[in-house]
Amino acid sequence: MKHTKQMSESIRLGIILAMSGGFMDAYSYIERDHVFANAQTGNILLFGVHLSQGEFKLALSYFFPVFAFMLGIALAEYVRSKNIEILHWRQLSVLIEAVILLGVSFFPLTLNLPANALTSFACGIQVESFRKIRGNGIATTMCIGNMRTATQNMFHFFHKKDREYLKKALLYYGIICCFVIGAILGNIFCQHFQEKAILCCSVLLFVAFIFMFVDYERAAASVDTK
Template identity: 50%
Template sequence: MEKRKGRSPAIVRKMLPAGQQVSDTIGLGLLLALSGGLMDAYSYLCRGGVFANAQTGNMLLLGVHLSQGDWAASFYYFCPVAAFAVGILAALFIRHWCQQIGKLHWRQIGVLVELLLLAGVAFIPQEANLLANSLISLACGFQVEAFRKIDGNSIATTMCIGNLRSAIHAAAEYSFTGVRRERTKSLTYFLVILFFVLGAVLGSRAIAVWREWAILCSSGLLLICFGLMFLELIRNGEGRDGHGAA
């Protein structure tokens, strides 16, 4: 009997919405937001008061210490900012490389690298917090660049300020126009913010118990994201989250 092509297991079809990249789904976005909140809490509470995700705070503290002539402290806050920028460039490089090869899935590869980086941070002692924070910021930079949309809406999973503005804007538009799409958009933004905060709560509790090892919780969340992308690969054959993905 001839095999049917293009058919994926039933469990895969149920978990992944047809016609939508998994990287654009609310489920993956919430997992990433949970991980993002955990990473920021970890770097701030466990690694010397540095924001892995919120580079605005690091730039502010960089400027303050520069004004005081404290070059060592300035360098301490400059490194995570620079690493964040490198993470963005790394995402673009991985995407370009996968486009050249033609079959690899750049977001999936990037998430795998990200979770391995964070797992490595767990082994870094407190004396090397500068390295730990820089690696976390590098991972966040990749995540910011690679996952920019949920259900077609521009959403960040590692910071909240832009999401909060967009959530309030969409809620106001819904109150003015009654368009249900705006209500859905607003709820999506607020849900991502909620999961980011929950990630910070999870991170705080995990740090109290496991200290430096708490970052492994973030690696675990990213491993689930990697698995969901792998399911999409099974469902789609070559997948839509690879070389041709935006």
């Protein structure tokens, strides 16, 4: 099980997933009626605001992505429980996520509600399937937890002069930067390709799917030589 764990915790996989996370949020916000794909706290807040103002249609446009996000988490857990032999469950999860976003690219702007729900569904799969990088609990679809942990480790570095804290802090800050890069790419692609921009994110996830095979082989070879 050791090499299986390492397969889904490599830094380069984390970089790709963080970029895809930032891309999805930028895409849904810029191109799909200012709804967040990942930031469900923002969606819940706006759901409550519009609900209080009697704007029920707008409120639902924020509720369904939240509900779909939860369904994505549930699906990831279901895939995990099936113990599929052909693929590792995380590989299957990222493949499903890539296919879903591929489908979203064919939704016209008149169908933003189901498009946002599906995008959040994919984000739910990702946030549940990939929780660690090199043994550190890191989210690739949101930043607030990463920011807290990064700053905490940076404080301990300055306080205790232990370079391990610095390494962890830089890892967390690096993932946040990758998320920002994904958001920048999302904005650029949205300007040029509109609703089709999400295809770029789908490609990133297909690359992540392929990298997981490579990381699996490297980790397995490392275990064999010990």
